[in-house]
Amino acid sequence: MAEGGVRHYKEWTPRPIRRGRYEYEDESKETSTILNLLGYGSVIRQKRIDLYKEKDRLLRYLLFKCLNADMVVITAGSKAEGLTCIFESDKDVINVIPYNACLEDGVDDSTIPGHINVFKMDTQGCNSGYCRPLLLRQGRLGNHPAIIHSLCDDGYGNIILSSTCFNEYVRTTIMQLFSNPTAHYSPMAGPSLPWSVGNLRNDAVQAICCNCPVILQKWASRTRYWPPQRIVEKVITLGAFVTPIGCKGSEFNHMEWRVCFNTAETELVNNLNITQVNIYIMLKMIVKDVLKPRKKEITSYILKNIVLWLAENNPQTLFHSGSLLHFLHVGLDMLRTAISFIQLPYYMLPERNLMAERELDVEQQRVFVSSITDMLEEGPKMLLRLNKIRQAIICHPEPLLWFSKMRTELEMVRLEQTNRLGQCLITYLGIHQTNTIKQRFIEFIESDITLQACEQRVNEIMFEVRLRLLLEGSSVTFSNQLEDMILS
Template identity: 25%
Template sequence: MFQEPDYREHLSLMLSEVLDDIGVNERLVMRRRRENMLGETMCNIEYRLTDKNGTVYNSGSQSEGTTTIGLNSDMDLLYCIHDYNIIQDWSEWEHGKENYLMIQDENTTPGYCFLQLLRADEPLPLTVIPDGNYITDRRGRILLKNTIINDLPVAAGQQHGPSIATQGQPGVSDVDNVLALPCKSWPQSASGWLDRQGIGRWPTQEMKRHAASTGCFVVATGSRVSEYPELEWRISTSVAERCLMFNLNITQIRCYVLLKMILKSFLNPQGEINISSFMCKTVLLHCIENTESRIWKENNLFSCLTYCLLQLHSFVQSDCCSHFIISENNLMAGQFTADTKHELSKNICELIQNDRHQLLSIDIDDLGHRLQVKLNMAPNGVYYFLSSLQIYELVLTMQYMNSALEISRRHKKYLGYLHNKNIRTINQCVGKLITFAHNGNRLEQTAVKLVAPFLFTTYGSILASSSIVENNQVSPESLVWLSAGLNSDISSSRLKLAAVFYSTGDMEKAEQILRHTEQQYYSYPVVSICSCWCTPPPAQTAEFKRVCGEQSEDCIKHITAFCVKFIQKEINCIPHELQYEMFRSTQDDMIHRHQFDYWMDWAVVDSLPFLYYLQYKIYSRLQRYQDQQQALSKLIRTIVNDENLRHRETALNILGQCMEQEHRPQQALNCYLLSLQQRARNNVANIHICKLFSSILNRQ
């Protein structure tokens, strides 16, 4: 089979070139993996610092780097909840923990288990049902229902079995969140895999030892063919599988990408899930295990793809696709009807018999048209495709945006945790972060480097707010922390420092910081980043994409302007007019707030409007009226022209306050009404309007 005619080798090389052009190459695969692992690390550091007893794992195509722009793969997040201890042996029982014994017997589907509740004070089964989340089976065992997952806290989204599907921001990947319970030991049902040896001697024993050290999870879903669907938990080895995917060569990755394109184009064309991408991954892994490694070369890609399709056809014909690690688990059990099986079998046969023709008709990432051009088979005409450089820059820009949004989310989570904590707790949190910077691995150190400056700035601002109340001065300690956070991004931390100086009456220092920040802002292709609202991503210029393509994540501090957040502990560090934003919600408004809208109890504003607003206030104090009017004009232009504003309603509110200071009540009212058009609820514009009318009536 693998002694290929010249045309197959030529087709393989051209196909490899096309996949390289659309971003399936070592360089982009590694960048995708790094950015996703960096996001995972930032999240887990935040969990540890804010006392959340869990761990997040990025899994699936995004973290593996096995996707393309056209495939538009979801981001799979596995949330492991450590409040539970799942054991396979009584020696793993832990005192005081909520322990469950993993049971696999004649009543459980292979690859699935029951969870028997144990006592917390001694390693014995519990004999009394605690609540409705449990049931007693015929043997008297108290078993946990998988429906308990519905009561566990998770990021908002739509429930799909064990997962919560969260719609991403436009231009950002959707997220599939899976809740899982941890088991520290390797599943007994997968012990045979550790000794199994295929023709290709892959995976290596070293890979298997590492995989076994990751343990496993149980996920709240029963088998399609189970007699006890509410009691079964699926055994997951997703971290081990990620390890295997990280050890594929580029031809194997390209083969998997092609399988997913074929799946989406021909086998699941209407979005139905007869065959899943996980099945395709399983097919690939079995093929790699059962072939010699020399087969998986660029000039043999087409034959490797054909071999995988033949294997897939065999699995469909036999109604059996064995999980690669837990071989007893048939991924196709109960998956499709006889009619569906017949249709799939016929379609796969046609794919194998007309494989080249089918490849030429794949629209995803223009793969078919690109391949026609490479093979000199394209009809006469002009074809425009994104160049490999453009795709490289576009992918890295998307990865950069995901990383920047992750930083913004972590910062928001930190503030949500700290807003009602005392100074001592905040100090301890900052100290833990510094410990990570010194003692963590390289990825942890990079994650801390990106997130810590925002927290340093907040801590310094909290200390400054306290000292301003006491003596209207900024303490040396607060200045140290404010200075440590200055390079968080191009603007937000500098603006907070300027606001601190403004609040103490040091207008000269505040004005210098603002002038320097404005110069920096227009020296780079800056984008605004905010995770408060689910809004489309900001527009990105060609220059911005070029910078993303040339630099690492360190460029965040040069080309990103995060929104400026003040929690209530910082209230004395912001102008009086902006303090109203901390009290935007009436009791009625609270009903319409999302559980993650806790930021509405803070003052949050986009960087550029806040910069011009501060300039307006400062120049007023300095009696530099011409500069003050210029700042006001820039504020107006920004609100009117900047489509990337995330807190436009707040920008309009502070513009209204400026108009009131200008004694232009009608324009102020117009600003507040426009603000309410942006956000009808949870908007302090309602208060400003009442105050404005009261002021007008009092003057009359």
């Protein structure tokens, strides 16, 4: 292996495990049941996935209708995967810049319509997974302000798209256009612009569509147990994106863009079986409750890649409710190895080392490795370190079942209500001019029967929750904080 390189995925990943009976099988089954009650079951996950897809569709229509913006908005990350409640984590959103495309070297640009800006992925001198977009031709519709602002000369007569200029323009423009006293904008984290309104946290990333058939075919041609061929073929059709962030330490950092496969990864996670999903969820709990990284040294993205490698390299029949804790241990061991060697191949592009840009010092490595080792030696007792699991174990089954039912229904009603509000706005804009006063729209939505029913059901659920808290001697708050706590 070359100095500083990444081991080949076949060298790095564990060999398939073949067992008839797993240690801690009964505890694994009980843990699977608890995770289902906590809102991570297949049914509620699929419902979340469907609702966020509908939300994206409505938002795209509204952007076009109100702002004449032909932008594709895609929910990504844990929300698109149905893994988190409304306020449980950030909502990752990809804003795809329209009429721009970045092509892998060798792709015929004549296949791209003439009204689209075409960039070439220049990877010379870049770390794996990064490129410099060189402008091949300008299209008449590709003049997005952020694109125009970020085009510059590379000193060799080439027009290149600067990621630094792009991010500066986007942040400045968004804060000017969408200034809101209730919205809080944080400093950019990589390519994303974090912002929040109350407990609703968002990470917005701007992206350009990327056509990279060689990279995807290389991924597709790997020997694997998973995913099945039909999913492999679908992943290829989803393509990729380039996002405005360079590799840390690179000479061309300000010019580089990262190749990402967000929609492909969402499709892959949504095709994991329930045990593999539970492994992912529990790894995230361990990082949050036990390892507690200070500066995102270990992210959910790292854990997602570990689970994807685990799924690809083991027969799917081995993943069942009784093997949950066994494979959780395997996943933890993989994480420990990644931390120890500062090395984890990116699932979609193994030549890229996901740990290379982690700011891990020797002391952090030692602490993380020691903590993981302790957990591996504890067996099922390590579950008591995880707040949600511990509370569920301590809690009597009946209250847990009741709370799960209330929380699930409350979340679904709120998501349905949000989508219905979007549908009402679309209907309203079809009837009235866009400059109609705000009060008319408020009156319009207040008369909607579906929205009224949603709000009534929310009030009924919250009344039941407050009443039960009161009867059990708990303090009761009548503010919105209680609802936010339930949905967090």
